[in-house]
Amino acid sequence: xxxxxxxxxxxxxxxxxxxxxxxxxxxxxxxxxxxxxxxxxxxxxxxxxxxxxxxxxxxxxxxxxxxxxxxxxxxxxxxxxxxxxxxxxxxxxxxxxxxxxxxxxxxxxxxx
Amino acid sequence: xxxxxxxxxxxxxxxxxxxxxxxxxxxxxxxxxxxxxxxxxxxxxxxxxxxxxxxxxxxxxxxxxxxxxxxxxxxxxxxxxxxxxxxxxxxxxxxxxxxxxxxxxxxxxxxxxx
Numbered sequence: 328x329x330x331x332x333x334x335x336x337x338x339x340x341x342x343x344x345x346x347x348x349x350x351x352x353x354x355x356x357x358x359x360x361x362x363x364x365x366x367x368x369x370x371x372x373x374x375x376x377x378x379x380x381x382x383x384x385x386x387x388x389x390x391x392x393x394x395x396x397x398x399x400x401x402x403x404x405x406x407x408x409x410x411x412x413x414x415x416x417x418x419x420x421x422x423x424x425x426x427x428x429x430x431x432x433x434x435x436x437x438x439x
Numbered sequence: 440x441x442x443x444x445x446x447x448x449x450x451x452x453x454x455x456x457x458x459x460x461x462x463x464x465x466x467x468x469x470x471x472x473x474x475x476x477x478x479x480x481x482x483x484x485x486x487x488x489x490x491x492x493x494x495x496x497x498x499x500x501x502x503x504x505x506x507x508x509x510x511x512x513x514x515x516x517x518x519x520x521x522x523x524x525x526x527x528x529x530x531x532x533x534x535x536x537x538x539x540x541x542x543x544x545x546x547x548x549x550x551x552x553x
C-alpha cells in the first residue's frame with residue numbers, strides 16, 4: 328500500500344512548545360502534502376513539498392523530506408491551542424495521474 | 440472564492456431511505472472527489488470525477504451512486520445504506536487530477552444510518 332504512516336498517532340504538548348510529526352511512505356513520489364483537520368471538519372491544505380526539495384517553511388511550519396528514507400516531518404513551532412487538530416500527510420505515486428493517498432494521521436492536542 | 444460547500448451538514452436516514460449529498464465549488468476546478476471518513480481514521484477515497492466524467496471508483500458498493508451534473512456540482516445518491524455506512528462524507532476539488540494539485544475540502548456531511 329502507498330499509504331503514509333504518521334507517528335506518533337497522538338501527541339499532547341503545552342502551548343509554546345514545538346510539535347514534531349513524522350510520516351513514512353513506501354513507494355516513490357512526486358510530492359508530499361500535509362493537511363490539517365479540526366475535529367469533524369474538512370481538511371485544510373498546509374504545505375506541499377516536491378520530491379526534489381529537502382525543506383520548506385511556511386510561517387510556523389517547517390517540513391522536511393528525505394526521499395532516501397521515504398520519510399517526511401512536520402514541525403510546528405511555538406504551538407498554540409488553536410493548533411489542536413489531526414494532521415495528515417498525503418502522497419501521490421511517481422508515475423501516473425493518481426489522486427492523493429492519506430496517511431493515518433497524528434492527533435495533536437495543545438494544552439493552554 | 441476558494442470554498443467548497445456541502446449540504447446538508449448532518450443527515451440521519453433509515454436503511455430504506457433514499458437521500459442525496461450535494462457538493463459545489465466555483466473555483467473552476469475540473470476534478471472533484473468523494474471521500475468517506477470514519478472516526479479517528481484518514482479519509483478514504485470513494486470516487487474521482489475528472490472533467491465531469493467518472494475516472495476512479497474505488498470499488499464502492501452500488502448503494503452509493505455519484506453524479507456530476509456539471510463542472511461545479513457533485514452529488515452522491517444514497518440508497519439502502521447500512522449502519523456501517525455512518526461516517527463523515529467529504530467532498531474535495533482540485534484544478535485537475537494531477538500530482539501537484541492541492542485538494543480543497545468541504546466541511547463534510549455527517550451521515551448517520553439507523
